[in-house]
Amino acid sequence: MATQTAPPAAVAASNSFIVQNPAALRAALAPLGCEVIAVPGAPGRVRLAFAGPWPSERHDETRGKPAPVDFPALIAGQLAVGEVVVLKEAGASSARYLAGAAIAFNAKGATVSVDLDEIYSLARALGPRVADDV
DSSP states (O other): OOOOOOOOEEEEEEOOEEBSOHHHHHHHHGGGTOEEEEOTTSTTEEEEEESSSOOOEEEETTTTEEEEOOHHHHHHTTBOTTOEEEEEEEEEEETTEEEEEEEEEETTOOEEEEEGGGHHHHHTTTOSOOOOOO
16 A cells, blocks of 8 residues: 655744734735634734745736735735734644744834744754754
């Protein structure tokens, strides 16, 4: 009997943040399949969830092919003053191959990001023997 490898699985989620118009954010993200979840008891506060890595393209109906999309820019324009969004994503091809990344941004477009593999360079400050061969 042949063993089949499971397809890569990825999930994405955000912190909660306040937007000026939750309905407008839902309308902007709906074509991408992103779930906008209202935080109960906190008007305008939402969080995002997506079954896969955050979208980087969408289907262009007029051209009939994928077109790039700046996902953080779709959100940044909706943010309330002072809010910062953290988008996290993680995936696995098996228990052996894991990946993860996060990006944070504000309404002005300032960003910072981190990749899960960066832990190896950070860990080397703790001692010289850090195997990165999962």
